[in-house]
Amino acid sequence: MASLKEVKGRINSIQSTLKITSAMKMVASAKLHKAQAAIESMLPYERRLHRMLTNFLGAGLTVESPFIVNHDVKKIAIVVFASNSSLCGGFNANVIRHLNELVEKYGKEVGRENLLIYPVGRKVADAVKKMKGLKPMGDYQHMSGKPNYKEAAELATELMERFLNGEIQRVELLYNHFKSTSTQVLTHETYLPIDLSGEVGEARADGADTPSMNADYIIEPSAGKIVERLLPQVLCMKIYTVLLDTNAAEHAARTMAMQIATDNANDLIQELTLIYNKSRQQAITNELLDIVGGSMA
Numbered sequence: 001m002a003s004l005k006e007v008k009g010r011i012n013s014i015q016s017t018l019k020i021t022s023a024m025k026m027v028a029s030a031k032l033h034k035a036q037a038a039i040e041s042m043l044p045y046e047r048r049l050h051r052m053l054t055n056f057l058g059a060g061l062t063v064e065s066p067f068i069v070n071h072d073v074k075k076i077a078i079v080v081f082a083s084n085s086s087l088c089g090g091f092n093a094n095v096i097r098h099l100n101e102l103v104e105k106y107g108k109e110v111g112r113e114n115l116l117i118y119p120v121g122r123k124v125a126d127a128v129k130k131m132k133g134l135k136p137m138g139d140y141q142h143m144s145g146k147p148n149y150k151e152a153a154e155l156a157t158e159l160m161e162r163f164l165n166g167e168i169q170r171v172e173l174l175y176n177h178f179k180s181t182s183t184q185v186l187t188h189e190t191y192l193p194i195d196l197s198g199e200v201g202e203a204r205a206d207g208a209d210t211p212s213m214n215a216d217y218i219i220e221p222s223a224g225k226i227v228e229r230l231l232p233q234v235l236c237m238k239i240y241t242v243l244l245d246t247n248a249a250e251h252a253a254r255t256m257a258m259q260i261a262t263d264n265a266n267d268l269i270q271e272l273t274l275i276y277n278k279s280r281q282q283a284i285t286n287e288l289l290d291i292v293g294g295s296m297a
Helices: 004-057 091-110 122-130 141-145 149-164 223-296
Strands: 076-081 115-120 170-180 183-192
Touching: 004 170, 004 223, 076 091, 076 122, 076 149, 076 223, 091 115, 091 122, 091 170, 091 183, 091 223, 115 122, 115 141, 115 149, 122 141, 141 149, 141 223, 149 183, 149 223, 170 223, 183 223
Parallel strands: 076 115, 076 170
Antiparallel strands: 170 183
């Protein structure tokens, strides 16, 4: 059995850790409220903009856009969103594990040398550097810490230009979607080419939006001009929304991780305190027995 001094030292050490995890939880919770407000304000706008586009294209109009054309896939770009720091549970590990699965899957289809990885966040960037035959397509760590529309639009513009130039034929997004403080959903979806046909008239599974209705649009100057202007905006807005979504999910994951760590520290302190009290009681009892035994000798 450990001595009283050792048990007391462990209690003091865990209490110090408890203060750290509790403070980190408070900081993450404060950041979460701000990030949650940002994504809850932006997500309905982005979804409504996208739905307006799908309704527009589903209103019996014939329009063409290079962003909705499917090509023979020779090169695939994967944009992966994670965080710059750890201590957020399985937030980063889940993304990296699924990225490895995608690399294995697409590597068999087009070859690993034809996979372009855009890592947003230091953790996933470090993981990509360790993957054989892959390297990051730039440094986007700063975007993970402080999302802003300008940098998101620049990344979206680069992806669109590469797609239009034929350098890549498909773009995939991989990120954690913020559903609630306790739930982050790992999401994988196709960014380019845009598939608008399957989304017209669909309602969201969580009931947050209503099914689309056919609308009678008055178009000026032309359907082609409107699509030409609207599609790039939708694509830029999508990257920015995913950045905000990932940021909120990260802070939610860290809040939960620090809450669990704090609870575990409290439980451990209670167990060690019980052991300490029992050991102390036993030591006092032994001393009393020695005193009594000495007086009777």
